[in-house]
Amino acid sequence: MQIGKRESQRFEKRAQIIAVARQHFFEHGFDNTSMSAIAAQLGGSKRTLWSHFSDKEELFGAVVLDTASGIRAQIDMPVGEGDPLERLTRLCRSIIDRAVSPLAVGMFRLIGPIADRRPDLGKIFYERGPRETQRLIGEYLRENFADILWTTDFRQAGIDLVTLSGAEMHFERMWGLSVQPSNQVKDAQAHRAAMLFLRAYARNPESFVPRAELAGPVTPLPED
Secondary structure, eight states: OOOOHHHHHHHHHHHHHHHHHHHHHHHHTTTTOOHHHHHHHHOSOHHHHHHHOSSHHHHHHHHHHHHHHHHHHTOOOOOSSSOHHHHHHHHHHHHHHHHTSHHHHHHHHHHGGGTTTOHHHHHHHHHHTHHHHHHHHHHHHHHHHTTTBOOSOHHHHHHHHHHHHHHHHHHHHHTTOSOOOOHHHHHHHHHHHHHHHHHHHBSSHHHHSOHHHHOOOOOOOOOO
16 A cells, blocks of 8 residues: 655654654653754754654653564564474574663663653553563464463463573663673573573473583672
8 A cells, every 4th residue: 555745754754753752762861851852853843743742751652662663573583394492592582682782771771760750651661662572472482382382371481481581681781780792692592591491381391402401511600
């Protein structure tokens, strides 16, 4: 279905507004970002901005949705035949890449300081971001791995897979405790997450991941 030139221009303008607003939210936070400042950077009249978004909350919601949708679109969810461990490892690796990306880290840093004061914004972020991602991955597991997994709660399985894959690296990046992990580190974490997931959820885990494969050297705790 083709759209007219005027509608196409409106979509382009909306995308431009969201991109500028995201930059302002990331740099200044929600409280210190103003519609006037966004309009000033965009140029033209303020009326153009207000014709797209009635207030800052609506614009924030659009930024969250656009950012989350963009991140989700890059998650690699391989379909078809193939070794389940290999396919899940690819998925886990993709989850890790998204979890430590500047966009994902920036969104969590943005919402954290205001979640208690503005639970409405926290809800927008959760429902349009993490919750929808969990649902999407859960549906992927249902459609592609239901025959080898014992669970019927695929949303919870998706939550567990995301947590095993990227939670630690994500929070280390969010809190500034580590630099961007190397590809080698991300590959190893993805493989381990996929193995742990199959050990926990597979009907016959030993046929996919023998227990001995999970044995390895213990990583020492850092000294004080």
